[in-house]
Amino acid sequence: MPRRRRRKKSESVLFKSAEWIGWALGGLEREIAETRERLAVLNAQAAKLRGRVGVAAKRGVAAAVASSSSAPARKRRRGRMSAEGRKRISEMMKKRWLEAKKKNKNRL
Numbered sequence: 001m002p003r004r005r006r007r008k009k010s011e012s013v014l015f016k017s018a019e020w021i022g023w024a025l026g027g028l029e030r031e032i033a034e035t036r037e038r039l040a041v042l043n044a045q046a047a048k049l050r051g052r053v054g055v056a057a058k059r060g061v062a063a064a065v066a067s068s069s070s071a072p073a074r075k076r077r078r079g080r081m082s083a084e085g086r087k088r089i090s091e092m093m094k095k096r097w098l099e100a101k102k103k104n105k106n107r108l
Helices: 010-059 061-069 083-102
Strands: none
């Protein structure tokens, strides 16, 4: 008759499980700390760049660089519909809805 493997005590399994969880948490905490350090470095670099832009803007250099690198700003054209145009569209829509109602359709 073959021998069976002894089952591990549930306590030892729980201990190993807790140990694995501890290692995982340690790794996550280390990643969090490294990410915070990288964030601090990036914030410092951003502050330096903001400082440079502030100094350059006083000299007028930033405005020249910004205008040369970006496309000219377009003015937004606002649609101004005449009263006649609004009335024509209104009549067309009423006619359209009437036809849809005659056909007993809920959608157009």
